[in-house]
Amino acid sequence: MDYIKRFTTREGVRMSLAVTTDTVETARVRHDLWPVATAALGRAMTGAILLAGDFKNHENVSLRIKGDGPLGVVHVDAFADNTVRGYVDEPHVDVPLKRAGKLDVGAAVGHNGEVQVTRFTQLAQDYTSTSPIQSGEVAEDLAYYLYASEQVPSTISLGVLVDPDYHTVVAGGFIVQALPDATDEALAQVEKNINELGPITEYLKAHPDGKGLMERVLDGLTVNEVYNEPIQFQCRCGRDRFGAVLMTLREEDKQAILEDEVTELVCHYCNEKYHFSREELQDMFEPKGPIQ
Ligand SMILES: [Zn+2]
Structure with missing residues (x-):
């Protein structure tokens, strides 16, 4: 259901559009996010997806919003294949509503701090740049980042509507x-x-599939659709990766975790839990002799 589309126009304006309802709901369930955390992380994941695919180079983007609010840091990685993952330091945050029915994302993220964007591909060197947080509402912060750090004048609109029962509408x-x-x-x-x-x-509430949105925003221009791909929440962790991390522990730390019957490792990005039994670890840590 979720997708990203990109459009160019004959008049020199380009637009990317994403519907991310299922992606944000997956993050909400995985991290047990409370509403303002869902809104903040959902906006940040949507923004990172929009930033990731440049129209020419398909780049990965790591976005960190480091505000002084109670959510802590908002962490998002968006990959060129349109998978995205993310988390907030403190998922169980509650701040007073801005006004009736309006979550105060700015207060939860914080009004001071910095936005950090790293663009990376397998081919080119990482490129990291930062700009100060403007409001903590995410869209405005990313627009300022693009203008100040990448010199691209941009208008960004991001929205997440959360139901009183916490699910992503x-x-x-x-x-x-x-x-x-x-x-x-x-x-x-x-x-x-x-x-x-x-x-x-409001628009997405009336049109959950985003239909007609591009036509409204680019009304009067000559538009060409150049890209249309599905999006999903997907992490890149796995049992093997965590196993490899355990292998790099110092000898005394290996001995310490062997005291437990089972060692549990949790992926920050997706909250997936990996369990390693003592027997399994003993076997993994056993020095392997040279092959004859
Ligand atoms: Zn993970």
Whole structure:
């Protein structure tokens, strides 16, 4: 159900659009997120997915939002294959509503701190850049990051609607960017379209599949769809990786964990638990002689 689409226009404006409801709900269930944590992590995961696929290079993006609010750091990795994973330091956070029915993501993330974005591929060197948090509401912080650090004027809209029973009703967002050859008329038109659109959560509540959203935002422009792929929450951890980490422990730490019947390791990103029995670890840690 979740997807990302990318569009170019003849007028020099480009747009990426993502519906992420199932992805955010998966994160919510895996991490037992309370509503404001769902909203913050959901916005950040959606934003990272939108940032990850440049139109030309398919890059991975690690996003860290390090605010001074009670959520702690928001951690997200979005991969070029449109899988995404993430967590917040403190999933069980409650802050007063901003107003009736409006979660205060800014207060939960914090109004001070920094946004850190690392772009990485297998081929090129990592590129990390930071910018100060503007409001903690995520969309504004990412737009400022793109402008200040990557010199790309962008409008970003991100929304997560959470039900009183905590489940994710809708989630998604879009980013609109002006290329150097964008015409003033096109930019004015898109700005007007976005203002008339209103909050993204309201739109997605009425149209959970995101249908018609691009047509509203890019109304009046000549549009070309260039990309359309599914998105899902997916981690890259596995039993073998955790086993390999255990093998790198110092001898005294290996001895210490062998005192337990079972050793449990938990992946921060997806909350998956891996269990290693003492017998299994003894076997793993046993020095293997040279092969004759
Ligand atoms: Zn994991």
